[in-house]
Amino acid sequence: MEDDLISKKQLLDLTGISYGQLYRWKRKQLIPEEWFIRKSTFTGQETFFPKEMILSRIHNIVNMKDGLSLDEMADKLSDKASFEKVSITAKEIVERNIVSTTTLRKFGESLGDENKYTFEGLVHLFAVDRLLSAGEMSMEEAELLFRTLQEKVSRLENGSWELFFVRKMGVSSFILAQAPAELWFDEGVRLVSKMTYADLIEQLKGKLAYKLVE
Amino acid sequence: MNDNLKIIGTTSSAGGSFKDVKITGECKFAGDVKCEKMNLTGNANIAGNLHMKQMKITGEIALEGSLEGDSLRGQGEIKAASVKIDKLHLYGNLDVKGDCEGEKLQISGALSVAGLLSAEHLEIKLFGPSSAKEVGGSILTIKKSKTGRLLHMMKPTSKILFEAGLIEGDAIDLVNTKASMVRGERVIIGPDCEIETVEYRDTLEVHKHATVKHQVKI
Structure with missing residues (x-):
């Protein structure tokens, strides 16, 4: 199960996005609340994400960004229809x-x-x-x-x-x-x-x- | 639907959907309120949620539900289960049982947020003891209020602190803050801070009157 998760720190390193962007996307519900998984580690509380889902979601957001506002994007991504x-x-x-x-x-x-x-x-x-x-x-x-x-x-x-x-x-x-x-x-x-x-x-x-x- | 509501004196209302709501005095709403503009001078109690576009407040508002809208400015006290306002400019006290989110949040006074305090641009001018479980965003600044300092001189009490479990942002500038973890790109730890661990990417400045137990450059 551990392999399927990625810590917030690893995520930022891997994708090159900033804390600001991550929280902004969370506020706009581009990243669903359920994906923020809190776990205790030896350094205290850490946030983890389901690895494959968050990586492809961030890839989607970054690649769709041009020309679309965050709100428009949130609608499109959450709308399976x-x-x-x-x-x-x-x-x-x-x-x-x-x-x-x-x-x-x-x-x-x-x-x-x-x-x-x-x-x-x-x-x-x-x-x-x-x-x-x-x-x-x-x-x-x-x-x-x-x-x-x-x-x-x-x-x-x-x-x-x-x-x-x-x-x-x-x-x-x-x-x-x-x-x-x-x-x-x-x-x-x-x-x-x-x-x-x-x-x-x-x-x-x-x-x-x-x-x-x- | 598109009626205005004007209240002077002490009244109660069932709530509902309005265009403009103007309260001078005291009003209790038994349910959700939705409106374009709200102008409150006095006291309001809402046993539900409030959704508005623009709001001005001089006084107190207490909600059992969430407070959502585009902009709110004024002075006084706000109590709510959760807050989501794009632009919030408040002199006074903010008390939130859940998360408090916005694009630009400016608060001079004291605040207590039991959940996540998240904003693109957060500026707190500390006036009284404040706390948040987690703080996250892009530019996060915590300053000491000048009025607060004056008050402090006349009646010296214990230090006013902002307490948080975790603070994460791109540019973080703190004073009088007690936190277990601060993570950011550019971090300034100012006077009277007590931080367990700071993790930074670009730069870190620590004031000589601050304590940071662990510093980690990532």
Whole structure:
């Protein structure tokens, strides 16, 4: 769990933003209150953030900044609906490096018209692509995962899920759970990867933010 | 919706949505109040939230809920569960049970904020003992009020301090402050400060009448 968090100090070092900017964005609700996680450390109280989400959110803010006021930006970023309206062509997906060509060719067709990918459709492609390109899963497993996502996600309430990819004795399985979920496995199980829907959409939003400012 | 409300004397109101609200005297609102302008001379009590664009106050206002708006200036006392005002200029006392946020906050007097005090530009002229759990923003300045100093000479009491757990900002300039942690780019620790740890990026100045236990350059 510790790996998923980043301290405020590390965050400022990594992104080059200032305290002033961070507090300004917090006031404007560009960074949600829930992301500020307080923990006691040996130096006293420290604030931590969910690493992947905050890094891509800051990347989004910095890249959207030109031409938009902070208030306009807050509206756009918090509004998932504006992303749901986005449609993107196969060519753009490849050019922008959102999903690899291999994944797109293999699974893209099943999502319908190749020139109009929707945000929700892309989330599944994006999830599969991340595991594939990390070399964590085989093509066969990718097929299983994609099918699972397509069939099962709609059954989860409020659409927020977490995915656990585990292997035991060479046999792999995917476990899809309602977020937030915590699972415990027996000793023989190796957790290959874990993904959350919230992380995925946050990253995808970053990659698609340019669509909103065009 | 767009009616004006004018109160002279002692009254109570259910609250509601107004254009301009003018109170001279005392008024108790039983619910939320929303208005464009509020002009208060006297005393107001709101058992809910107040949302306004502009407000002028000479006197006291106490809210059970939050106080939100574009600008507020005046003198007196404000008590609220939380405050969110872009431009706040107050001579007097500010008492907030939760967070106090704004772009430009100027307070001459005393304040007590139980949560986060956050502003782009914060200037406090200390007049009485003050505190905040956390302070965060861009330019943060804490000074001693000149009137306060005069008063202090006539009736010497214990030192007036601003106490905070954590202070974080880009440019921080403090006097009479007691804090466990100060983090900033450019930090000036002035006279009569007691700071456990200062972490700074660019510069740090410490006055000879200040104590800083640990200094860390990041």
